[in-house]
Amino acid sequence: MSRVKTWGMAVLLLTVACGKDDSDEDPARQRLRTEVLTVHEALKTQPNSPILHYQLGQIYRKYGVNDSALVALERCVELYPPFAQAHQQLAETYFEAGDLQRSEAAWTNTATFEPGHLETWNNLGYVRRQLGNLAGAEEAYLTALNIDSAFAETLNNLGQVYREQQHWEQAVEYFHKAMAADPTFRGAYVNLARLYEERDELDAERELLIEIRERFGRTSREGRYASIRLEEMSIGGS
Numbered sequence: 001m002s003r004v005k006t007w008g009m010a011v012l013l014l015t016v017a018c019g020k021d022d023s024d025e026d027p028a029r030q031r032l033r034t035e036v037l038t039v040h041e042a043l044k045t046q047p048n049s050p051i052l053h054y055q056l057g058q059i060y061r062k063y064g065v066n067d068s069a070l071v072a073l074e075r076c077v078e079l080y081p082p083f084a085q086a087h088q089q090l091a092e093t094y095f096e097a098g099d100l101q102r103s104e105a106a107w108t109n110t111a112t113f114e115p116g117h118l119e120t121w122n123n124l125g126y127v128r129r130q131l132g133n134l135a136g137a138e139e140a141y142l143t144a145l146n147i148d149s150a151f152a153e154t155l156n157n158l159g160q161v162y163r164e165q166q167h168w169e170q171a172v173e174y175f176h177k178a179m180a181a182d183p184t185f186r187g188a189y190v191n192l193a194r195l196y197e198e199r200d201e202l203d204a205e206r207e208l209l210i211e212i213r214e215r216f217g218r219t220s221r222e223g224r225y226a227s228i229r230l231e232e233m234s235i236g237g238s
Contacts, residue, residue: 032063050080057089066093084114095127103127118147122154129161137161152182156191163195171195186222206233
C-alpha cells in the first residue's frame, strides 16, 4: 500500500486536545506538538524547503512517531534527492520498521551521495546480509575497509559473510584481523570459535575458548559461553 504524504493532517491531529485540558496532557506530547507546529508555521511560507521537511522528520523520529517521520523525510528527498543525511534517516527508520528492502535502497542512496562515510557502507552491508545478498554485503564491507582498513566491526562482519559463504580461510583471516584491530571486540572471538565448532576443528576451538574465558572473565556473557562449550566438549569426550 502506498503511503499518502499527509504531513499537514498529522500536524492537525496533534492540535486536537481529545477532550482533555492542556494540564492533563503528557509533557512529551506537548513538546512534540510545540516543535511540530513551529516547523509547520515555517512551511506555510516555504512549503518546498527540504530543510524544513528534514527538521520535521527529525522531530517525529525523536518522539517515536515514525510513520509521520517517513512522510516528512520522503518529501525531503523528493524535493532534494542529493540530501544524504535525509536518506540516512530514512534508512534507519525503514530498518526500525522492519522494511529491509526500502532500508537497503535508502542506504544505497546515502552511499551514492556521501561515498566517503565508513558507517554508511558498513550499515549497507549489514542490511544486504540480512536480505541474503551476501555478494552485495561483501562489496559494501570491502568498500568500507577501503575507507578504514582497521575498523574491527566491518572486519568481523566481513568474516561473517565469508563464513556464511563457506569461504572458511577468508572467514578465519578476517576474524583474526578484527581481533588484531581491536582485542576487546568480543564478537569476533565468539564468531571464530563457532566457526571452529562448525568445522570440527576442536583443538583450535578449545584453545580459543580458553582465551575467551581468560580475556573477558568467567562471569561475562562470552566467558559463560566458553565455559559451557568447554564443558560440552569434555562431556562429549572431545
